[in-house]
Amino acid sequence: MIRLHHIPFSRSFRVLWLLEELGLKAELAHYSITDGSLRASEFKAISPVGRVPALEIDGITIYESAAIVEYLTETRPEHGLGRLAGDPERVQFLEWLGYAETQASILASLNMQHLFMGDPTPASPLVLKLEAARLTASLKALENKLSDQEWLLPSGFSAADTMMGFNLFSAPYYVHLERFPNILAYIERIKARPAYQEARKLDGNQEFYKKDFYEVPNG
Template identity: 50%
Template sequence: MIRLHHVQYGRSFRVLWLLEEIGIETFGGLEVIEHQIGSAAMRESDLGRVSPATRIPAIEYKGLEMSESGAIVEYLTETYAPELNRRIGDPERASWLQWVHYSETMASLIEQLNLQMVFLRPPAKPSPIVIKLNVARLRQTLAGMEARLSGDWLLPGGFSAADIMMGFNLFAAPFYVKLDEFPKLQAYKARMEARPAYQRCIAREGAQRFYAQDFYPVPEA
């Protein structure tokens, strides 16, 4: 069976969702290795054997070891789910690649906000200037998606792994940027959440345990 190194609602959610979309039975089952982000146990586990950065996600399957969500998603769709990929020669190939990697532009900003707003503990203090800048940048990435969404999914050809890559982002981004100003993204997020494979992932994950509040405003200077 395939083994997934995972943190609840982290970037590895992308891979978990993809595996559900493909069908767990394709891989002979799924073993999820749960990690607690930032913990000593995570650093001391054998995750570093699979992931050079000792970070999630990472997969192990039939001798294959991979990390980095974008790379995993590209490989698994090329190999097991071509309908979720856009292969070389497909007219949507460039757009598919663009959105798959755009998701990491957005996720890197979420990561910075998580570090500042969730991980920092007294006496360390988050920087209002840095947070304000990252929130503005995150809002701009959302605005860019809002402006380009013209159908149900990112690509005219239908649902793909590019949408799966955005699932983690649209789960986490609303903790820092309210989606009220982005009606297309709200509807897009609702379509994601209505997919049976996504719902199976949510049922497995349970209530999120990372964020202590529903929204994190920019702190006062």
């Protein structure tokens, strides 16, 4: 039995996509960020901090994205989506897992302030400006990396790309990507992957973003 605890268009999509790349089908347990289901004691017994993803597989439960990615690629090495100890790309692989999560934390901050903090605690325009600038800086570094290679690792597609792919479908709500042609081409390569397409069908509808773009407010 494989069960993925999941919210559409969230970090858990990374795992859903990777499972599809590995040819593994999971039962999806759906949650919402707004209905209190993440705070239920039953879910916190699975994920102590009340966040998705959480993956039940091989008789264990894992609840951090990078840990799930490492576990899946190391226990299913025949698919070649990880980089095991001794591989010359091992350090790069681990760095990209961390980079993707750092970038996702910026997106989470922007999501919290733009989407979920209303009166009497309005978002700070200064903080929003700084966070948007941090996100832009992280995208610039990614743009440079993709100038001479198609995927995050020189040898080709890996599970690091499934970690990063989620970010690049949230970032355009806060940063215009027209200035990043390499990233736009990378996104098109991602969309062309059959496993990505299947995962997107299974993902469900996002319920966070009500606008196409969120400007930094004056203040």
